Amino acid sequence: MADLQSQDYVRRSASTMTPPSARSHEIEVAKLIDVSRCIGCKACQAACMEWNNLRAEIGHFEGTYDNPLDLDPHTWTLMRFTEWDNDEGNLEWLIRKDGCMHCADPGCLKACPAPGAIVQYANGIVDFISEACIGCGYCVKGCPFNIPRISQVDHKSYKCTLCSDRVAVGLEPACVKACPTGAIMFGSKTDMTAWAGERVAELNSRGFAKAGLYDPPGVGGTHVMYVLHHADRPSLYAGLPDDPHISALVSVWKGLFKPLAVAGVALAAVTGFLHWIVAGPNEVQPLDEAEAKHLIHADEPQ
Amino acid sequence: MSYPKGTFIRNTTVTRINHWLTGGCFVLLVLSGLSMFDPMLFFLSGLFGGGQSARAIHPWIGCVFLVSYLGMMIQFWRDNLWNRDDLAWMKAIDKVLANEEEGVPEVGRFNAGQKFVFWAMALLTPVLFLTGLVIWEYYFSSYTTIEVQRAAVLIHSLAAFAAIIVWIIHVYAAIWVRGSMRAMTQGYVTPGWAFRHHRKWLRSLVATDSIGPRPRTGGDSPGPLERR
Numbered sequence: 001m002a003d004l005q006s007q008d009y010v011r012r013s014a015s016t017m018t019p020p021s022a023r024s025h026e027i028e029v030a031k032l033i034d035v036s037r038c039i040g041c042k043a044c045q046a047a048c049m050e051w052n053n054l055r056a057e058i059g060h061f062e063g064t065y066d067n068p069l070d071l072d073p074h075t076w077t078l079m080r081f082t083e084w085d086n087d088e089g090n091l092e093w094l095i096r097k098d099g100c101m102h103c104a105d106p107g108c109l110k111a112c113p114a115p116g117a118i119v120q121y122a123n124g125i126v127d128f129i130s131e132a133c134i135g136c137g138y139c140v141k142g143c144p145f146n147i148p149r150i151s152q153v154d155h156k157s158y159k160c161t162l163c164s165d166r167v168a169v170g171l172e173p174a175c176v177k178a179c180p181t182g183a184i185m186f187g188s189k190t191d192m193t194a195w196a197g198e199r200v201a202e203l204n205s206r207g208f209a210k211a212g213l214y215d216p217p218g219v220g221g222t223h224v225m226y227v228l229h230h231a232d233r234p235s236l237y238a239g240l241p242d243d244p245h246i247s248a249l250v251s252v253w254k255g256l257f258k259p260l261a262v263a264g265v266a267l268a269a270v271t272g273f274l275h276w277i278v279a280g281p282n283e284v285q286p287l288d289e290a291e292a293k294h295l296i297h298a299d300e301p302q
Numbered sequence: 303m304s305y306p307k308g309t310f311i312r313n314t315t316v317t318r319i320n321h322w323l324t325g326g327c328f329v330l331l332v333l334s335g336l337s338m339f340d341p342m343l344f345f346l347s348g349l350f351g352g353g354q355s356a357r358a359i360h361p362w363i364g365c366v367f368l369v370s371y372l373g374m375m376i377q378f379w380r381d382n383l384w385n386r387d388d389l390a391w392m393k394a395i396d397k398v399l400a401n402e403e404e405g406v407p408e409v410g411r412f413n414a415g416q417k418f419v420f421w422a423m424a425l426l427t428p429v430l431f432l433t434g435l436v437i438w439e440y441y442f443s444s445y446t447t448i449e450v451q452r453a454a455v456l457i458h459s460l461a462a463f464a465a466i467i468v469w470i471i472h473v474y475a476a477i478w479v480r481g482s483m484r485a486m487t488q489g490y491v492t493p494g495w496a497f498r499h500h501r502k503w504l505r506s507l508v509a510t511d512s513i514g515p516r517p518r519t520g521g522d523s524p525g526p527l528e529r530r
Contacts, residue, residue, distance in 0.1 A: 014341035113338040114353050134353035136338060137439035141452045150439055155354060249452040253459060258340060261463040268467045272474035275399065282401045282499075283480045289494030292504065296493060299508045 011120035013112035019119070026122040030189035031162060031173060033097050034199055034227040035237065036211070037183035040065065040079055040095040047178030048077045051163065071098065073151035076160040077175060080238035096226070096237040097175070097184070100147045100160035102126045104220030107246040108159075110254055111142025117157075124189065124223035125162045133157050142254075144219060144244035162223065192225060199227045218245035305490040310507060311514035312485035312496075320373045321486055327367035328469060334360040335462055361438045364431060371427045378420060381411040381516070387502065388414035408501040411515070415475065422468045426461050433458040490514075 008026065009019035049055065056074035059067070065081040077099035084092045106126045109118040117132035118139065128139075128148075135155030139148040148157045163173035171177075172186040185195060196213040203211035212231025215221050226240070234240040305311055313321065334356040337347035347356035390407040391398070391414045397405040398415075412420070436446050436454035443451070476482045481495040496504035506517040 014344060016341055113341070113344065115341055115344055132353075134338075134347075134357045135439065136357045137437065137443055137451075138338075138455070140439075140443070141437075141448060141455055146448060150443070152440065155358070155440070247449070247452050249449075249456050253452075253456040257456070257459065261339075261459070264463055264467055265470065268470040272470060272478075275474070276478065279399060279401050279478075281480050282403075282478055284492060284494040284498050286494075288498040289492060292493030292497035295497060295504065296508050 008122045009119050010122050011106070011109055012116050013109045013118040014115040021122065028122075028124040028189040029162075029167060029186065029223060030124070030192040031102075031176060031224045032185040032187075032192040032196055032227065033224065034183045034185070034196075035094065035096055036199070036203055036208075036227060036229050037181050038079075038095045038097065039181055039183075040081060040093075041180060042067075042079050043178040043180055044097055044175035044184060045075075045077055045079060047174040048160070049074075051166070051174035052076065052161070071147065071149055071159075073149045073153075073156075073158040075149075076100070076158065082236065082238050084236055092229075094230075094237050096240060098147075098238065100126065100162070100224065101145050101219070101244075102160075102162055102223035103144075104222065105246065107142035107144050107219070107250060108139035108148055108157075109142070110246060111138040111250055113138055121164065123167065125164045125167065126223075127161050127164045128157055128159060130156045130158075142246065142250050144241060144246060160224075189221075189223065196225060196227050200231075203227070203229055214240070216241070216244050218243050305488075305513075309490040309492055309513075310496050310504070311489055312491045313489050313515060315489065317374075317377055317515070318486060318489055320370060320377065324367065324370040324374055327363050327370055328465075330363050331360065331367060332462075332466060332469075334363070339459060339462075358440075361434055364434050368427060368431045371423065375424055378412075379424075382417045382420045384414075384417065385410075388417060403498055408505075409499075410502040410506070411500055413500070415471075419468055419472045419475075423465065426465045426468070429461045430458060430465065433461065 008021045010021060012019040054074040054076065056068055056072055059069070061067075062069055066079065068075055068078070071078050077097055080096050080098050082094040082096070084094055086092050102125055104124065106118070106120060109120060109126060112118045113136060114132050114134045117129055117134065118126065119129060120126050133156045135150055135157065137150050137157070139157050140146075140150065148159045150157050163171070163175075166173060173184075176184045176186040185192060187195075193213065193215070200211050200213060208229040210232040211227070211229045214226035214228050214231060214234055226234075226237075228234060228237065230236055233242070235242050333346045334350055336343040337345070337350075337353070337356050338360070344353070347353045350356035350359055387407060387409050391409050394406045397403075398413075433454040435442050437443075437451055437458060446454070476486070479499060481491055481499075485491045485495075493504065496507070506512075507514055510518040512518040
């Protein structure tokens with residue numbers, strides 16, 4: 001499914017033209033993952049595999065609940081388990097469902113060199129259009145959350161689609177549907193933010209003074225948000241970035257450097273051309289040949 | 303290849319093949335590399351059969367380029383060592399650019415401009431190769447952190463544009479200084495060309511009875527200049 005015409009684009013990778021965007025009344029959606037209500041059952045992981053027809057290779061037990069150990073081209077969402085000794089010396093089991101955050105300002109899309117391989121719909125979903133993907137891995141460098149994975153088999157990049165195909169026809173993402181505790185909710189970003197506010201207030205009342213919503217402004221906010229009991233320390237949750245933003249290296253590479261590069265090449269070419277029309281070619285003169293002949297003969301034994 | 307009587311060999315057949323292999327690789331690398339650099343240039347990937355193939359073939363061409371440039375270095379490094387003549391030549395750069403050869407100090411086989419091109423590429427080629435390995439997704443992506451890859455891709459594109467600018471200088475100089483192109487296609491230059499542009503080189507050839515591209519040393523067989 002290369003082009004979900006039921007959703008309009010607001011961004012399209014490696015494109016300088018305005019993407020088709022006549023359908024202008026879509027609301028921004030968001031998935032809210034309430035970490036405090038997650039029981040780590042992995043129903044979301046199973047549902048993701050089932051809906052998207054993904055079957056990762058069977059791996060090995062690595063002494064952790066994380067299974068598989070990392071995201072891969074067949075694992076678009078993954079429960080990450082962290083055992084944290086909190087400040088009171090008690091053990092807290094922090095479980096976070098990892099996957100694409102669907103940034104409002106997506107680093108993957110910014111870095112992508114293939115026209116239309118990464119798109120952002122008006123509802124906020126960032127989607128990989130696999131047939132246009134060239135497998136360069138630039139999205140991996142652009143992503144502040146370390147999410148995209150390149151397949152060694154078909155050389156395409158994969159990640160969570162936020163079930164763009166389901167959302168397009170008015171369904172919730174598969175993981176949301178499967179979650180037995182309501183830890184994963186889906187709706188408009190406004191509704192989800194409001195709901196998160198209620199959840200945070202509840203957590204505050206239960207002693208989690210630093211509970212809060214993870215909707216990082218460094219990437220313009222995300223369309224997958226977390227309710228965290230320790231929102232002051234996101235990195236506790238299996239390395240969730242405290243302040244994610246597109247790397248300055250990527251910004252320079254994709255931003256400032258381009259006009260400089262064009263200017264440099266243009267300057268060299270124009271300088272060459274101007275030199276050609278001002279000074280002209282440097283041609284060997286008959287005098288040079290005569291002098292050379294003289295030099296050669298002077299050297300010959302008399 | 304036989305060279306016209308009375309001319310000097312500027313570049314041997316091996317050198318010329320080596321040079322054009324390097325140059326061909328460079329052009330292909332620029333075309334495929336630019337296709338991945340900016341959306342406006344993505345169409346260049348069509349020359350390689352599409353984005354996937356351009357992406358896949360670019361690093362392999364880079365490997366050939368590295369080996370080929372190493373060949374150039376082995377053949378050229380000695381004549382590109384910096385010496386006092388180069389400074390004098392640099393000081394007379396205004397006369398060089400104005401084609402006023404009379405006021406330009408004599409130089410050996412290569413002038414300071416050519417030496418700059420040689421050493422710039424000698425520096426940029428390994429930089430491009432090493433950063434290229436880091437961002438060669440299929441084979442090497444698992445060996446470095448993403449942050450290192452971000453730095454590598456930026457350095458790779460900076461070095462690539464530096465190389466493109468050096469290449470523009472190189473190509474323009476070959477167009478500007480008439481007779482240079484033939485020196486790299488057919489391999490020879492006229493005595494007048496050698497006298498005008500590389501008089502010290504000409505003197506060293508004549509003094510050692512050599513027809514080029516390098517002066518003869520003691521162990522060489524009798525000189526062909528005798529045959530003129």
